[in-house]
Amino acid sequence: MNEPAAGCEFVEESPADLASSEFSSLYAENSRAIYYLALRFLGDPQKAEDATHDVFLKAFRKLDQFRGEASLRTWLYRIAINHCQNLRQAWHDRHMFSNADDAVWENAAAKTDSPLRVLEIKELGQRIQKTLAGLPDEYRLLLLLVADEELSYEQVGTLVGQSPDAVRGKLHRARKTFAALFEKTA
Amino acid sequence: MKHQTKLSEEQQQPSRQVGIEQQTQQQSAREFANAEEMLRYDAAHTTVPPGIAQRLQKSTGQPGAPPPRSWWRNLLGR
Numbered sequence: 001m002n003e004p005a006a007g008c009e010f011v012e013e014s015p016a017d018l019a020s021s022e023f024s025s026l027y028a029e030n031s032r033a034i035y036y037l038a039l040r041f042l043g044d045p046q047k048a049e050d051a052t053h054d055v056f057l058k059a060f061r062k063l064d065q066f067r068g069e070a071s072l073r074t075w076l077y078r079i080a081i082n083h084c085q086n087l088r089q090a091w092h093d094r095h096m097f098s099n100a101d102d103a104v105w106e107n108a109a110a111k112t113d114s115p116l117r118v119l120e121i122k123e124l125g126q127r128i129q130k131t132l133a134g135l136p137d138e139y140r141l142l143l144l145l146v147a148d149e150e151l152s153y154e155q156v157g158t159l160v161g162q163s164p165d166a167v168r169g170k171l172h173r174a175r176k177t178f179a180a181l182f183e184k185t186a
Numbered sequence: 187m188k189h190q191t192k193l194s195e196e197q198q199q200p201s202r203q204v205g206i207e208q209q210t211q212q213q214s215a216r217e218f219a220n221a222e223e224m225l226r227y228d229a230a231h232t233t234v235p236p237g238i239a240q241r242l243q244k245s246t247g248q249p250g251a252p253p254p255r256s257w258w259r260n261l262l263g264r
């Protein structure tokens with residue numbers, strides 16, 4: 001570690017203090033993105049709160065394994081996606097419910113070039129949740145990740161295991177499906 | 187992927203106190219060009235429950251919790 005410059009106050013921190021302050025920054029910069037993903041992916045505020053806690057706790061315990069090959073946010077998203085998908089899989093196994101037939105929404109008459117309109121902003125969250133709940137998992141996750149302006153198509157592709165071109169193609173279909181479903185929630 | 191949202195005017199904070207009715211009018215008939223734009227707006231207006239940070243503080247500070255170990259060493263390059 002470099003010596004502090006002359007005249008600069010140097011406060012010696014214990015490893016625990018340093019780790020704590022760095023972790024606080026990590027949480028402050030990324031908690032909204034991770035919580036929102038969990039909220040809209042799981043569809044339940046309490047489960048999203050639990051999931052966000054668990055994701056950051058995992059991150060805290062595994063930060064020594066972070067190799068810097070991806071951004072910290074991408075790394076956190078990877079943990080969050082795995083965690084949320086595991087939770088959803090557990091629910092599927094218990095309740096055996098299925099998503100709506102993809103073909104129904106693929107063939108729905110949606111004007112994807114027209115704006116999505118909402119009259120009451122307070123209802124927006126409810127309608128979004130209802131719409132996302134009807135989407136295939138793949139489309140739901142894709143839209144949630146692309147909505148994060150800090151992620152490039154390449155990073156989204158890495159997270160969903162697709163090429164950037166495949167992300168663009170699926171995004172088009174996901175938008176169309178979302179628009180068709182959203183209209184039905186009015 | 188970064189692009190301007192069409193909602194920039196509507197998202198600005200009001201510079202003065204306005205009545206509830208006026209606020210309601212401002213919030214109505216909002217339009218979004220696509221799903222991501224809507225989700226982005228929704229995310230920006232989603233509050234992270236403060237309880238998460240409190241729980242994390244307990245989880246990471248408890249004696250039983252694994253120490254951060256080499257995280258700080260990685261950051262300091264040693």
